[in-house]
Amino acid sequence: GIQVEQSPPDLILQEGANSTLRCNFSDSVNNLQWFHQNPWGQLINLFYIPSGTKQNGRLSATTVATERYSLLYISSSQTTDSGVYFCAVTGGTSYGKLTFGQGTILTVHP
Amino acid sequence: DAGITQSPRHKVTETGTPVTLRCHQTENHRYMYWYRQDPGHGLRLIHYSYGVKDTDKGEVSDGYSVSRSKTEDFLLTLESATSSQTSVYFCAISEEGVGPTGELFFGEGSRLTVL
Numbered sequence: 001g002i003q004v005e006q007s008p009p010d011l012i013l014q015e016g017a018n019s020t021l022r023c024n025f026s027d028s029v030n031n032l033q034w035f036h037q038n039p040w041g042q043l044i045n046l047f048y049i050p051s052g053t054k055q056n057g058r059l060s061a062t063t064v065a066t067e068r069y070s071l072l073y074i075s076s077s078q079t080t081d082s083g084v085y086f087c088a089v090t091g092g093t094s095y096g097k098l099t100f101g102q103g104t105i106l107t108v109h110p
Numbered sequence: 111d112a113g114i115t116q117s118p119r120h121k122v123t124e125t126g127t128p129v130t131l132r133c134h135q136t137e138n139h140r141y142m143y144w145y146r147q148d149p150g151h152g153l154r155l156i157h158y159s160y161g162v163k164d165t166d167k168g169e170v171s172d173g174y175s176v177s178r179s180k181t182e183d184f185l186l187t188l189e190s191a192t193s194s195q196t197s198v199y200f201c202a203i204s205e206e207g208v209g210p211t212g213e214l215f216f217g218e219g220s221r222l223t224v225l
Contacts, residue, residue, distance in 0.1 A: 097169075
């Protein structure tokens, strides 16, 4: 099945800093989503972005499907951005089933 | 926020007892999913449903069964719970399948501890 690798595994920031999270995948995709799991365990859908660029407030995402990667940008980070960010894809032989990466743990200090 | 309710939110049970987790949605979405989340394994698909009475297995389906008698409800049953099934269980829904166009939304999770 399709492989998903996220980097970095851990990221520590001061409030106000910017960051870039990366998701690499091993095959062509027809579905890619970014999720944020907050410290209380809730999984929040951030972006549905199989290709192109989207922005939502301080967050934006870009997927370059032909080069098999997606980037999540967080600008002017806040402590509430802390948590785990997951990339999830459907593609290759995994059609119909979302495969999750292992996540990036983000900690934002005040 | 998508209208997804999981119950119970927390449960402690003993090995060998049956357990049923319920997922209820108010979005009238066709697709429903059960995932489990474990340290070191991330999120893994247990079972999913693509319509009333239509279900299929995911990657970690052994020891679990599901039922969907109404569009809004998807039940996950552990017939005889084992300690390896201690986990956080998430229900998710999507209007379309997650293949071509489906955007997935998650419930708040149910923490199950099997002693």
